[in-house]
Each structure stands twice: as structure tokens, then as C-alpha cells.
Amino acid sequence: xxxxxxxxxxxxxxxxxxxxxxxxxxxxxxxxxxxxxxxxxxxxxxxxxxxxxxxxxxxxxxxxxxxxxxxxxxxxxxxxxxxxxxxxxxxxxxxxxxxxxxxxxxxxxxxxxxxxxxxxxxxxxxxxxxxxxxxxxxxxxxxxxxxxxxxxxxxxxxxxxxxxxxxxxxxxxxx
Amino acid sequence: xxxxxxxxxxxxxxxxxxxxxxxxxxxxxxxxxxxxxxxxxxxxxxxxxxxxxxxxxxxxxxxxxxxxxxxxxxxxxxxxxxxxxxxxxxxxxxxxxxxxxxxxxxxxxxxxxxxxxxxxxxxxxxxxxxxxxxxxxxxxxxxxxxxxxxxxxxxxxxxxxxxxxxxxxxxxxxxxxxxxxxxxxxxxxxxxxxxxxxxxxxxxxxxxxxxxxxxxxxxxxxxxxxxxxxxxxxxxxxxxxxxxxxxxxxxxxxxxxxxxxxxxxxxxxxxxxxxxxxxxxxxxxxxxxxxxxxxxxxxxxxx
Numbered sequence: 502x503x504x505x506x507x508x509x510x511x512x513x514x515x516x517x518x519x520x521x522x523x524x525x526x527x528x529x530x531x532x533x534x535x536x537x538x539x540x541x542x543x544x545x546x547x548x549x550x551x552x553x554x555x556x557x558x559x560x561x562x563x564x565x566x567x568x569x570x571x572x573x574x575x576x577x578x579x580x581x582x583x584x585x586x587x588x589x590x591x592x593x594x595x596x597x598x599x600x601x602x603x604x605x606x607x608x609x610x611x612x613x614x615x616x617x618x619x620x621x622x623x624x625x626x627x628x629x630x631x632x633x634x635x636x637x638x639x640x641x642x643x644x645x646x647x648x649x650x651x652x653x654x655x656x657x658x659x660x661x662x663x664x665x666x667x668x669x670x671x672x673x674x675x676x
Numbered sequence: 677x678x679x680x681x682x683x684x685x686x687x688x689x690x691x692x693x694x695x696x697x698x699x700x701x702x703x704x705x706x707x708x709x710x711x712x713x714x715x716x717x718x719x720x721x722x723x724x725x726x727x728x729x730x731x732x733x734x735x736x737x738x739x740x741x742x743x744x745x746x747x748x749x750x751x752x753x754x755x756x757x758x759x760x761x762x763x764x765x766x767x768x769x770x771x772x773x774x775x776x777x778x779x780x781x782x783x784x785x786x787x788x789x790x791x792x793x794x795x796x797x798x799x800x801x802x803x804x805x806x807x808x809x810x811x812x813x814x815x816x817x818x819x820x821x822x823x824x825x826x827x828x829x830x831x832x833x834x835x836x837x838x839x840x841x842x843x844x845x846x847x848x849x850x851x852x853x854x855x856x857x858x859x860x861x862x863x864x865x866x867x868x869x870x871x872x873x874x875x876x877x878x879x880x881x882x883x884x885x886x887x888x889x890x891x892x893x894x895x896x897x898x899x900x901x902x903x904x905x906x907x908x909x910x911x912x913x914x915x916x917x918x919x920x921x922x923x924x925x926x927x928x929x930x931x932x933x934x935x936x937x938x939x940x941x942x943x944x945x946x947x948x949x950x951x952x953x954x955x956x957x958x959x960x961x962x963x964x965x966x967x968x969x970x971x972x973x974x975x976x977x978x979x
Contacts, residue, residue: 533722635714663680
């Protein structure tokens with residue numbers, strides 16, 4: 502019989518530079534995007550990342566590595582709570598026209614129009630639907646992951662996704 | 677179609693049947709387009725490395741704040757509080773008069789700046805302004821004290837019952853709860869009591885017991901008896917006698933068993949407790965039991 506002992510990583514501590522740096526590499530971009538989807542302000546999203554990680558460093562002894570992620574989201578989220586008004590969100594689209602120059606101008610035109618409609622539709626979404634939808638669509642976060650970050654059930658995230666898609670389609674189709 | 681089917685569709689969780697049904701709907705084309713377009717979308721650029729470098733700088737600032745600035749800040753806070761307290765205490769103590777007090781079974785001798793003497797009996801307190809003494813010879817007294825006053829300006833003893841003013845003399849003032857006695861041994865003393873002035877020549881005393889003023893005599897050029905470690909009384913209610921006994925011997929007196937209004941004439945030793953108890957009990961024909969620091973007086977014929 503083979504016995505394997507599992508050592509819980511109790512030694513890993515956020516105060517260790519390597520652990521702290523690892524968390525930064527894993528989460529900083531997502532936090533940046535999260536705040537950006539919320540308020541559409543790049544500068545504020547940058548500041549939020551810095552602020553959240555400073556707070557994490559100050560509390561590194563108290564926050565276990567597993568809780569670090571949700572700690573960061575909470576700090577970043579609370580930073581602009583009720584303070585910042587949502588601005589225009591500008592997202593980038595992979596430019597298909599460059600890859601395929603043979604595309605006829607009419608198609609390119611249609612693409613552009615669709616993107617504009619989509620942008621407007623995204624902006625008109627309620628904040629929580631937009632953040633959830635973009636976290637899933639752009640950052641590829643699973644429903645469970647978003648549910649954990651937002652502190653709600655997976656069911657609630659599915660509802661948001663469904664409603665977001667539905668209203669995006671209605672806006673785009675002009676219904 | 678199940679609930680939130682659009683979310684399920686994005687996650688590829690729809691069944692074959694559901695999917696083909698959904699594909700037939702008018703809206704499907706747009707949904708498909710949204711799905712395809714959003715898959716190619718990107719958030720604004722975020723340079724993780726650059727952000728990390730910025731964070732390093734910020735952290736260093738935050739740390740230096742924690743390590744050097746804040747201990748200094750809290751030190752300043754403490755220093756400010758200490759300065760305020762010390763400054764306040766200095767001014768307060770400076771404005772206070774000099775005070776001397778005695779406990780039970782204790783006497784003290786005080787020499788004033790003008791060589792006047794005060795002998796303070798047990799459980800008494802005097803206070804005076806040491807700095808301005810030569811201009812203002814004013815003593816406030818609680819308890820009992822003997823004064824030998826050097827010649828000079830008027831010398832005033834203020835008590836809550838009456839004020840004693842002299843020029844240069846020897847006198848004793850006793851200011852106890854409900855009891856006020858001034859005895860003049862030398863010279864002339866003026867006692868202001870209840871708005872009336874009473875002049876005492878050497879060998880005279882006034883006693884006020886419960887607001888009743890009476891005159892008594894004392895030995896000329898003598899000293900109060902307590903200065904010879906004796907307490908003397910002439911027709912004084914027993915409760916004052918026992919109160920004095922309690923002060924001199926630091927023994928708690930229980931006198932519930934006897935009539936404390938009875939008048940006592942005599943004296944007791946301030947050093948020998950047993951003798952003092954006998955000096956009080958024998959003439960009054962009462963009994964006592966002494967247990968540690970408590971003494972109980974009771975009538976002879978009590979059970």
C-alpha cells in the first residue's frame with residue numbers, strides 16, 4: 502500500500518515576495534478589466550489595481566493566499582463605490598479587414614455598423630450585466646468564477662448573461 | 677426551452693433538440709453575430725510589468741510611511757500630550773498653596789518663612805501661600821493646630837467656622853466637625869465667629885459646640901495639652917472626646933452602647949491606649965472591650 506501525504510501549502514504567505522508577485526501576475530489584468538467594464542475609465546482602473554495591491558501588501562499577514570483574489574476585488578470595488586459615474590466604454594475589435602483585404606467594402610461597412618450598435622448596446626446595459634457579460638466574453642471567466650468574485654450564485658450569473666444577451670439583441674435589431 | 681437558455685447556449689450546454697429549435701428562431705442570426713464579435717473583442721491594453729514596477733514604488737512609499745513616518749507621528753502625539761499635561765500640572769501646582777497634613781496618630785511641626793511655628797495635631801491640615809507669605813500671613817486650617825506667631829503683620833487663621841486674627845502670640849485652634857475651640861496662651865487673639873468678634877487675652881479660650889459658644893480658661897504662657905501627648909477636656913460632650921481618641925490612637929470607636937451626650941471632664945494619654953481607655957471609661961462608669969483596632973464602649977449594667 503502506498504501512502505501519500507499531502508502537505509498543505511501552509512508555508513505560502515502573501516507577505517512572501519514570490520507569492521505576492523504571483524498573485525499580481527495572475528489577477529492584476531482581470532482587476533483592471535473588471536473596473537474598466539464598470540466605469541469605462543482606464544486611469545481609474547489603473548489606480549484601482551495599484552490601490553488594491555497596496556492594501557493587500559499592508560494586510561499580507563492577515564489575508565491567506567486563497568482569499569487574496571476576492572480581497573483584491575472587494576478593495577477595488579469599494580474604491581469608487583458611489584463615487585464614479587460610468588463613462589463611455591471603448592473596446593477593441595480584432596480588425597478582420599486587415600487579414601482579408603479582398604473583403605468587399607460593403608461587408609466592411611456592415612461590420613463597422615454592427616460594432617457601433619454593439620458598443621451602444623453594451624453601454625446601455627445595467628452595470629452588473631455588462632461587467633458579468635464582458636468578464637465572460639473577453640476575459641473568458643467561467644460563470645462559477647464570476648459568481649465567486651461577485652459574491653452571488655451561479656444562477657444569478659446565468660440570469661445576467663441571459664438578460665444581457667437578450668437586451669443586446671433587441672438593441673441591435675432595433676426591436 | 678429551459679430557463680436562461682442564452683447563457684446555456686454561450687456555454688454550449690443546450691441539448692441537440694433545443695439547439696436546432698433555437699437556430700430556427702428569427703433572433704438566432706443576431707445572437708450568433710454577437711457571440712462571434714464579442715469573442716474577438718479586447719479590453720484596453722494593460723502592461724502587467726509596468727504596473728508591477730509602479731506598484732513597487734508605491735509600496736516603498738507606503739512602507740516608508742509605516743516604518744518611519746508613523747512612529748514619529750505617534751511619538752509627536754505622545755510628546756504633545758505629555759507637554760500639555762506637564763505644562764498644566766506645572767501651572768496648577770504653582771498656583772496651589774503649600775499644604776501640610778497629618779494622619780491619625782501623627783503630629784507635625786511646620787516652620788513658616790517668618791519663623792512662626794505651627795504644630796499640627798492628628799488628622800489635620802493647613803495650607804498657606806509660601807511665596808507671598810510676608811505680605812499675606814494667612815493660614816487655612818482643618819483640624820487642630822498650635823500657633824506660635826512671630827511678630828509682624830496680622831496673622832490670620834481661616835477655618836470654615838471662624839477666623840482668628842493675631843499680631844504676635846501663641847494660641848491653639850481646634851476646628852473639628854461641630855466643634856470649634858480657640859485658646860490663647862500669650863498676647864491677644866481676636867476670634868471672628870458668626871459675624872461677632874471675640875477678643876481673647878492670654879489664659880482664655882472660647883469653645884463652640886454645635887453652635888453654642890462658651891468661654892473657658894487656660895494656663896497663661898502654657899501649651900495645649902496635646903503637645904504633651906495628652907488630650908484634655910472640660911465639660912465636653914463624650915462624642916467629641918471619643919472622636920479625639922479615635923484620631924490620636926487610630927482606633928475605631930463604637931459608642932452605640934453609651935450616651936455620647938454626657939459631658940466629660942478630664943484628660944487621656946495620646947500614647948498609651950490602654951491607659952487612655954481607662955481614663956475615659958472609669959469616670960463615666962462605662963466599660964470597653966478592645967479588639968485589634970476596634971474598641972466597643974457599653975454601659976456597665978448592659979448584658
